[in-house]
Amino acid sequence: DTAVSQTPKYLVTQMGNDKSIKCEQNLGHDTMYWYKQDSKKFLKIMFSYNNKELIINETVPNRFSPKSPDKAHLNLHINSLELGDSAVYFCASSRVTRELFFGEGSRLTVL
Amino acid sequence: GNSVTQMEGPVTLSEEAFLTINCTYTATGYPSLFWYVQYPGEGLQLLLKATKADDKGSNKGFEATYRKETTSFHLEKGSVQVSDSAVYFCALDSGGGADGLTFGKGTHLIIQP
Numbered sequence: 001d002t003a004v005s006q007t008p009k010y011l012v013t014q015m016g017n018d019k020s021i022k023c024e025q026n027l028g029h030d031t032m033y034w035y036k037q038d039s040k041k042f043l044k045i046m047f048s049y050n051n052k053e054l055i056i057n058e059t060v061p062n063r064f065s066p067k068s069p070d071k072a073h074l075n076l077h078i079n080s081l082e083l084g085d086s087a088v089y090f091c092a093s094s095r096v097t098r099e100l101f102f103g104e105g106s107r108l109t110v111l
Numbered sequence: 112g113n114s115v116t117q118m119e120g121p122v123t124l125s126e127e128a129f130l131t132i133n134c135t136y137t138a139t140g141y142p143s144l145f146w147y148v149q150y151p152g153e154g155l156q157l158l159l160k161a162t163k164a165d166d167k168g169s170n171k172g173f174e175a176t177y178r179k180e181t182t183s184f185h186l187e188k189g190s191v192q193v194s195d196s197a198v199y200f201c202a203l204d205s206g207g208g209a210d211g212l213t214f215g216k217g218t219h220l221i222i223q224p
Contacts, residue, residue: 041149041198041219043214045211090154092211098211099157099160104154
């Protein structure tokens with residue numbers, strides 16, 4: 001069984017559109033994260049969500065919003081997509097030890 | 112703030128060569144240290160970790176020792192294989208709340224037959 005799963009794996013869309021990426025973890029972890037990986041493989045944390053506490057990286061535009069219907073899900077919604085949003089987005093989860101378990105990534109291409 | 116510095120790649124080696132990927136860090140307190148590996152088209156996977164000074168993490172023939180005096184966590188492998196080709200990330204966790212890990216920029220490793 002996949003521990004952290006994200007959908008869709010690939011997403012191609014036009015500038016200005018709104019899109020969502022879903023993430024689910026079946027590990028029973030308390031904390032979930034969204035990371036953005038750019039074309040140079042650099043990883044940057046966007047959000048973390050723990051027991052309904054949301055911690056936002058201050059550099060993330062407010063067009064990005066995480067939504068957590070329950071402890072096992074953390075979805076990422078993006079409004080008014082821009083060219084610079086093209087990247088691979090990774091969901092991850094962890095327990096207290098903070099060893100991260102990553103999903104396989106969702107490659108977003110904005111045209 | 113916390114930061115991780117890795118040697119820049121790509122690093123290209125022949126099969127069976129000795130591998131070292133350097134990693135140094137800046138952090139307050141006593142962070143836990145990690146190496147993650149990302150194979151092409153996949154997410155990151157934990158390779159090994161160390162939680163205190165002088166600990167050695169090891170997995171799949173890779174090793175790294177937590178050196179507090181030099182603030183380093185260099186990754187080594189005695190004999191690399193083509194299947195080791197991937198991007199390797201050094202990371203630290205300073206335990207400061209639900210803010211995830213701080214990652215280095217990654218080192219792309221290419222092993223040639």
